[in-house]
Amino acid sequence: MLSPTLREHLVVIGNGMAGCRAVEELLARDPGRFSVTIFGAEPYVNYNRIMLSPVLAGEKSFDDIVINGPEWYRDNAIELISSDPVTAIDRAAKTVKSQSGRTVSYDRLLIATGSDPFIIPVPGKDLPGVISFRDMKDVDHMLTAAEAGGDAVVIGGGLLGLEAAHGLSLRGMKVTVIHLMPTLMERQLDEAAGWLLKTELERRGQTILTGADTAEIIGEGKVEGVRLKDGRTIPASLVVMAVGIRPSVALAREAGLAVGRGIQVDDHMVTSDPAVLAVGECVEHDGNVYGLVAPLWEMCRALADGLVDKPSGYRGSVTSTKLKVSGIDVFSAGDFSGGDGAEDIVLRDASRGVYKRVVVRDDRIVGAVLYGDTADGSWYFDLLKKDEDIGSIRDVLIFGQAFAQGGGQADPKAAVAALSDDAEICGCNGVSKGKVVASIEGGACTLDAVRATCKASASCGSCTGLVEQLLAVTLGDEYEGERAVKTLCKCSSFTHDDVRREIVAQGMKSIPEVMQKLHWSTPDGCSSCRPALNYYLLCANPGDYVDDQQSRFVNERLHANIQKDGTYSVVPRMWGGLTNPRELRAIADVVEKYDAPMVKVTGGQRLDIFGIKKEDLPAVWADLNAAGMVSGHAYGKALRTVKTCVGSEWCRFGTQDSTGLGVKIEQMTWGSWMPHKFKIAVSGCPRNCAEATIKDFGVVCVDSGYELHVAGNGGIKVRATDLLCRVATERQAMDYCAAFTQLYREEAWYLERTAPWVERVGIDYVRQRIVDDEVGREALTSRFLFSQSFSQDDPWAARAGGADREQHAHLGEFRPIEMLAAE
Amino acid sequence: MIGDWIDVGALAEIPARGARTIKTGNGEEIAVFRTGANKVYALVNRCPHKHGPLSQGIVHGEAVACPLHNWRISLATGEALGEDRGCVPTIPVRVDAGRVLISRVAMLATAAAAAA
Numbered sequence: 001m002l003s004p005t006l007r008e009h010l011v012v013i014g015n016g017m018a019g020c021r022a023v024e025e026l027l028a029r030d031p032g033r034f035s036v037t038i039f040g041a042e043p044y045v046n047y048n049r050i051m052l053s054p055v056l057a058g059e060k061s062f063d064d065i066v067i068n069g070p071e072w073y074r075d076n077a078i079e080l081i082s083s084d085p086v087t088a089i090d091r092a093a094k095t096v097k098s099q100s101g102r103t104v105s106y107d108r109l110l111i112a113t114g115s116d117p118f119i120i121p122v123p124g125k126d127l128p129g130v131i132s133f134r135d136m137k138d139v140d141h142m143l144t145a146a147e148a149g150g151d152a153v154v155i156g157g158g159l160l161g162l163e164a165a166h167g168l169s170l171r172g173m174k175v176t177v178i179h180l181m182p183t184l185m186e187r188q189l190d191e192a193a194g195w196l197l198k199t200e201l202e203r204r205g206q207t208i209l210t211g212a213d214t215a216e217i218i219g220e221g222k223v224e225g226v227r228l229k230d231g232r233t234i235p236a237s238l239v240v241m242a243v244g245i246r247p248s249v250a251l252a253r254e255a256g257l258a259v260g261r262g263i264q265v266d267d268h269m270v271t272s273d274p275a276v277l278a279v280g281e282c283v284e285h286d287g288n289v290y291g292l293v294a295p296l297w298e299m300c301r302a303l304a305d306g307l308v309d310k311p312s313g314y315r316g317s318v319t320s321t322k323l324k325v326s327g328i329d330v331f332s333a334g335d336f337s338g339g340d341g342a343e344d345i346v347l348r349d350a351s352r353g354v355y356k357r358v359v360v361r362d363d364r365i366v367g368a369v370l371y372g373d374t375a376d377g378s379w380y381f382d383l384l385k386k387d388e389d390i391g392s393i394r395d396v397l398i399f400g401q402a403f404a405q406g407g408g409q410a411d412p413k414a415a416v417a418a419l420s421d422d423a424e425i426c427g428c429n430g431v432s433k434g435k436v437v438a439s440i441e442g443g444a445c446t447l448d449a450v451r452a453t454c455k456a457s458a459s460c461g462s463c464t465g466l467v468e469q470l471l472a473v474t475l476g477d478e479y480e481g482e483r484a485v486k487t488l489c490k491c492s493s494f495t496h497d498d499v500r501r502e503i504v505a506q507g508m509k510s511i512p513e514v515m516q517k518l519h520w521s522t523p524d525g526c527s528s529c530r531p532a533l534n535y536y537l538l539c540a541n542p543g544d545y546v547d548d549q550q551s552r553f554v555n556e557r558l559h560a561n562i563q564k565d566g567t568y569s570v571v572p573r574m575w576g577g578l579t580n581p582r583e584l585r586a587i588a589d590v591v592e593k594y595d596a597p598m599v600k601v602t603g604g605q606r607l608d609i610f611g612i613k614k615e616d617l618p619a620v621w622a623d624l625n626a627a628g629m630v631s632g633h634a635y636g637k638a639l640r641t642v643k644t645c646v647g648s649e650w651c652r653f654g655t656q657d658s659t660g661l662g663v664k665i666e667q668m669t670w671g672s673w674m675p676h677k678f679k680i681a682v683s684g685c686p687r688n689c690a691e692a693t694i695k696d697f698g699v700v701c702v703d704s705g706y707e708l709h710v711a712g713n714g715g716i717k718v719r720a721t722d723l724l725c726r727v728a729t730e731r732q733a734m735d736y737c738a739a740f741t742q743l744y745r746e747e748a749w750y751l752e753r754t755a756p757w758v759e760r761v762g763i764d765y766v767r768q769r770i771v772d773d774e775v776g777r778e779a780l781t782s783r784f785l786f787s788q789s790f791s792q793d794d795p796w797a798a799r800a801g802g803a804d805r806e807q808h809a810h811l812g813e814f815r816p817i818e819m820l821a822a823e
Numbered sequence: 824m825i826g827d828w829i830d831v832g833a834l835a836e837i838p839a840r841g842a843r844t845i846k847t848g849n850g851e852e853i854a855v856f857r858t859g860a861n862k863v864y865a866l867v868n869r870c871p872h873k874h875g876p877l878s879q880g881i882v883h884g885e886a887v888a889c890p891l892h893n894w895r896i897s898l899a900t901g902e903a904l905g906e907d908r909g910c911v912p913t914i915p916v917r918v919d920a921g922r923v924l925i926s927r928v929a930m931l932a933t934a935a936a937a938a939a
Binding site for chain 2: 180181182183186187190191261336342344522523524525526527530531549550551553554555557558562564565566806810811812813814
């Protein structure tokens with residue numbers, strides 16, 4: 001062993017997890033190789049930074065999280081210079097200088113400065129009471145603030161922010177989390193798991209605001225609250241900024257080392273200067289920077305191997321994350337964003353609040369997200385890191401290690417057959433495998449029969465697959481499967497009716513909630529189910545539901561009809577087909593101003609302006625709004641037109657004021673979203689010039705009153721209406737119209753027109769609900785009118801006023817000529 | 824602006840499960856998609872079937888359904904999925920510090936192809 005004076009001097013900048021771990025690794029390999037000096041900015045010995053959250057939450061003390069106490073430094077002759085950050089590196093002289101003015105020379109220098117919290121540059125960020133969550137000082141600050149109680153705001157709904165919020169909440173503060181993105185922890189979790197997490201945190205009393213952008217932190221002399229860009233203000237005596245971290249590279253950059261996003265190192269953690277090494281969160285290796293602890297251990301091993309001349313090399317890390325919030329189990333690893341050739345295996349168990357998703361590509365696990373049951377996280381992560389072929393256990397992979405390796409039952413049927421008789425199949429109704437098999441053997445040889453006899457799979461339906469497998473196992477070849485009823489789409493085993501019923505029964509309020517509670521087999525649905533769910537939720541929660549624009553078909557998202565060349569057509573509403581010089585002039589002006597190549601009279605008695613560009617739509621609408629016109633919803637699964645004839649006011653045959661009634665009906669029904677498009681007409685006499693008997697709802701005026709017709713169609717399959725009933729007054733005609741519309745809105749399947757719907761349920765059923773059941777009719781009418789009180793805002797006016805501007809504007813423009821010229 | 828990557832805007836400006844477009848000056852547009860899992864892809868904004876604007880389709884998983892005839896296109900490869908056959912060019916794109924960066928070379932090639 002070299003005598004201490006002859007050893008090379010290793011100076012470590014940073015007394016944190018990376019710096020000290022590197023020294024530990026080095027000591028383990030060759031304790032006599034270097035004499036070591038460690039500079040630390042904080043006044044502490046080496047502690048475990050990732051355990052600050054449990055300290056804040058009161059689950060651990062500072063002593064519990066110390067990794068290396070004073071005796072470690074003493075026993076290994078390590079000089080610790082704490083509370084004295086290094087301020088400069090002189091690479092030519094091979095010295096470092098500290099804040100207190102101390103100069104220390106080195107043979108080898110290790111930079112382990114970690115990362116700095118990212119502070120968003122908003123007004124008020126420097127007010128007293130605005131802190132980050134990075135070190136022990138921040139924790140002390142939070143603990144002091146929590147003693148006084150009151151309101152805290154945490155900006156950032158990532159790992160760190162949520163742990164801070166959890167701790168402050170346990171300490172008795174009223175906590176609001178402000179998160180810019182639509183879902184929590186979006187870098188680690190997919191939307192479904194993020195929604196589960198949000199729901200649980202809200203249940204625990206935190207307020208979670210997603211999609212919320214901080215405008216400023218307000219307060220006189222100290223923080224008093226946070227104002228969001230949408231104008232909301234949240235009171236706060238403490239603001240914790242936890243939006244992210246940045247590698248701490250200032251020192252290295254000033255010393256002239258190669259710095260990208262982090263300090264650039266090779267596989268042996270050597271920087272652009274061979275005498276200087278770097279490790280931990282401050283480095284950039286092969287284009288990657290890491291903000292988690294696991295890569296650090298691997299880096300330190302490679303670093304120590306290199307320093308003792310037995311180079312091994314660091315090859316980058318695959319990382320996994322766990323949220324340290326007690327009672328909430330969240331795990332994420334690898335790449336769960338899917339991608340080319342990736343397949344999702346999803347298991348949702350609503351009754352236990354479990355969501356598991358494993359992403360597989362070429363029979364290898366590439367990513368996993370687990371919520372609620374993370375027991376198998378380490379197993380999946382292990383398979384992922386080892387790049388193991390999981391082809392042979394693919395079918396049972398999602399059930400976890402115990403199941404997948406339980407006797408090599410790669411066949412799910414064999415796995416079910418191997419279950420013991422008292423294994424629980426249906427959690428909702430507590431039905432064991434033995435009971436299910438007994439009822440099958442007792443003659444229940446279909447899913448429905450099993451449901452009827454022993455209630456298995458009769459409630460939430462999540463065990464339907466297991467029951468089907470038991471049918472197959474018990475009946476053998478006699479059972480060929482069923483599911484004759486069409487499911488909503490391939491993402492779900494539920495029918496449209498099931499989904500609609502459960503949304504209402506369970507009071508569901510969002511698409512991710514439906515997908516979780518009804519066990520969707522895909523992470524975010526498909527282009528069939530998303531628009532359907534959006535409509536069902538909208539219909540079930542009038543005034544309450546936040547419409548998901550990304551679940552709307554293009555026409556409804558842009559409030560215009562897309563044409564084959566990618567331009568749009570625009571149809572302003574003309575109430576009952578009436579117009580006037582002002583409206584016609586405005587339309588003519590728009591046609592000229594925006595160079596619309598064609599204007600056409602539609603079948604619904606209005607004018608269609610063709611060839612409008614996406615980016616011109618708001619301006620076109622503003623011009624039409626100025627003349628008093630609103631959206632005609634010619635693009636929507638919605639009330640389209642109310643076609644009329646001129647009626648008794650002009651026509652010598654007219655029996656009632658059909659035009660006036662048509663206008664009134666259109667004013668009552670416009671703006672309502674429907675399962676499919678919905679057309680109404682009012683004819684003034686049985687000559688029926690408005691063609692009311694091929695509409696979804698048609699009124700034919702007669703001397704004695706009004707004939708009400710339903711479920712006609714003039715499209716692919718022409719169908720004349722069924723006569724619903726006759727009524728005496730205009731008021732009744734309108735009330736029945738509202739009731740029928742609402743019945744269709746509430747009970748038809750998405751994309752099912754009234755004609756197939758009425759053929760499916762029968763006109764007798766509709767008559768019973770609308771005509772015979774007076775109380776029911778009135779309730780339907782009032783539900784329709786209540787819903788309408790929220791839906792009659794002109795969407796064009798909102799867009800013309802600047803709402804959803806990003807739907808119409810390009811993200812940017814690229815001018816190659818200028819680019820080339822600038823080169 | 825000069826460099827291998829062009830900063831075209833903030834990730835936050837693209838709605839999750841949505842897309843925004845970039846004009847290339849020669850009539851061709853590039854659609855920049857953001858998935859529900861916050862992955863970003865860029866494709867020429869033109870369905871291989873009947874040239875529908877893919878940016879206006881419904882994004883689900885790692886695919887977009889064309890708004891004109893519901894062809895499903897893989898965001899990663901630009902290939903039509905399922906029974907349909909066809910492919911739309913992809914453009915390298917990445918996200919750094921919340922900014923969306925697009926390959927300059929590929930952008931120039933796209934603009935040149937449109938001009939040709």
